[in-house]
Amino acid sequence: MNHDGPVYDIAFSPDGRYLATASNDRSARVWEVGNAKEVARMNHEEIVLKIAFSPDGRYLATGSADGIARVWEALTGREAARLPHTNTRGVLVFSPDGRYLASGEDSCGAVKVSEAPTGREIAHIKHKHTPLGKLCGPPSIAFSPDGRFLVTGYFEDRAARVSDAASGREVARMKHESVVQAVAFSPDGRCLATADKGGTVKLWPWGQTTVEGAGTP
């Protein structure tokens, strides 16, 4: 498998049959793992920095330096949707059910949730942001296993936030003494882990009572 430039990101399809690569040569490519045959090529205006398969393997999301995240049909290379104003160094995370795609927005500290196959923006999550020149790092994002919530962290905010994926409404806040660098949901959805720059990792319970405490029916 050969690109005409450095490769910035790789991802296996969920069934392990395909490998997707993102490259400096302004293309993303999908390869068959067994014989290294190129299955699809997605051309971009600028270099491609991020790549992610949808959980069912049908779609591929790419993040490019032109500030647009694109959703493609993974095996045909047909463009399905465009998400403009996306943080290109950011993260692209599909919800476990494949309905949503979460990405960093190019305005600092913001995360947007889009409908995966259409690219329609449905929610917008804003973190506290104190301008540090033009430094605008990517947020950390993780979906709950049922896809209803997402936990986000940002490198200038001393709290992780859990938001409703469909509305973007903040339902819970996890406070830290230092800025949050990593977030994760446990596979059973009953626990959250958040980590900060000071070296502290906190475990939090998560469940129906936590959400009800926030007043959601």
Added chain:
Amino acid sequence: MRARLTILLVTLFVVVATRSPAQVQEVARIKHEGGVNALAFSPDGRYLATGGYDRSTRVWEVPSGREIIRLTPSVVGREIFGMLSRGTTSAVAFSPSGFRPGWKISGHGKRHRRGRTAMGSGHRSGSRAHEPRWTGL
């Protein structure tokens, strides 16, 4: 008049209370000697792997926060993986087939088996080694 005002205030309070995010109480706290930027739960959710700028990969019991294993500087094993790059453990992952604390880690690195409990969070739930217990659920 007073009754109306009371109703209005109660309604306002309920609206504000239901709109504001819940303040969740932590159940355990884990401490590294440097910033942490990699997290991964084991497939069964009973263990958490962490990694960061102190160049170690550590595994903790969930939800007690008890340290199970500490590995430095990096580990490539069949059960757990920790990648050291540019002076930080930038990625950690469990094997999809799972993790057991008794297993011998096949990668290199120092093994740390002495159990250490979570540090002074005060919210730690009673820790039974193989029965994760939850408070507040």
